[in-house]
Amino acid sequence: xxxxxxxxxxxxxxxxxxxxxxxxxxxxxxxxxxxxxxxxxxxxxxxxxxxxxxxxxxxxxxxxxxxxxxxxxxxxxxxxxxxxxxxxxxxxxxxxxxxxxxxxxxxxxxxxxxxxxxxxxxxxxxxxxxxxxxxxxxxxxxxxxxxxxxxxxxxxxxxxxxxxxxxxxxxxxxxxxxxxxxxxxxxxxxxxxx
Ligand SMILES: Cc1ncc(COP(=O)(O)O)c(C=O)c1O
Numbered sequence: 001x002x003x004x005x006x007x008x009x010x011x012x013x014x015x016x017x018x019x020x021x022x023x024x025x026x027x028x029x030x031x032x033x034x035x036x037x038x039x040x041x042x043x044x045x046x047x048x049x050x051x052x053x054x055x056x057x058x059x060x061x062x063x064x065x066x067x068x069x070x071x072x073x074x075x076x077x078x079x080x081x082x083x084x085x086x087x088x089x090x091x092x093x094x095x096x097x098x099x100x101x102x103x104x105x106x107x108x109x110x111x112x113x114x115x116x117x118x119x120x121x122x123x124x125x126x127x128x129x130x131x132x133x134x135x136x137x138x139x140x141x142x143x144x145x146x147x148x149x150x151x152x153x154x155x156x157x158x159x160x161x162x163x164x165x166x167x168x169x170x171x172x173x174x175x176x177x178x179x180x181x182x183x184x185x186x187x188x189x190x191x192x193x194x
Contacts, residue, residue: 007035014056018063030066031112032056036074038116043094043102046072050103050111057109070109075116080160093118126151127166 003010009017021027032053036045053070077093096115103111128146135141153159 015060015063018060022063028066029064031069031071031110032064032067033071033073033112035114036072038075039077040074041077041093043076043098046074046099046113047102047104049074050107054107054109068110069112070107071112071114072103073112073114075114076118078118078121081162 018029021029034049034053036049040046049072050070053072057064057067057070076096076099079093096113096118099113099115103113126146128144128150131143131145133140133142148155151161154161
């Protein structure tokens with residue numbers, strides 16, 4: 001772990017930390033975990049990390065004899081810029097099986113992963129209804145019945161979420177309508193993209 005990382009133990013401190021932990025009777029170190037971060041789009045980094053962690057165990061076998069688990073924590077990305085349900089762009093992020101393929105098959109260690117939001121992020125959507133439109137010289141604002149209470153990420157840290165305008169047809173089905181009809185007013189939720 002580099003000294004610039006907010007996570008974990010710095011390389012130079014690793015043995016010192018172990019020598020404090022090991023004499024503790026109530027603590028048994030059974031695994032090593034390194035957190036790589038979020039929204040990772042290249043799984044090759046997991047194989048590189050695995051090699052580093054494996055080496056850390058080997059180099060410290062005297063202290064890490066019980067270690068059986070290597071956890072290459074780090075979340076896989078989600079494609080927030082998909083243009084629509086079923087859009088091919090939604091498949092451009094690595095899948096869990098890509099992650100699995102990047103890791104060794106016959107390792108003596110139990111390997112753990114932490115794919116994070118990629119497991120559930122595309123499983124839901126926020127459906128809001130337009131309540132009214134406020135027009136100004138420079139902008140039109142569409143008032144909807146959804147706010148940061150329902151979806152906090154854009155307001156909190158300018159996260160991007162694709163907005164799909166929909167309208168109900170007599171058949172009861174919902175279909176996409178021309179983006180320009182609604183997009184100007186939905187700018188607040190889209191602010192993260194700018
Ligand atoms: C321990 C741990 N594992 C995995 C993740 C990845 O989760 P996500 O991709 O949802 O950010 C995080 C997030 O920072 C984390 O703290």
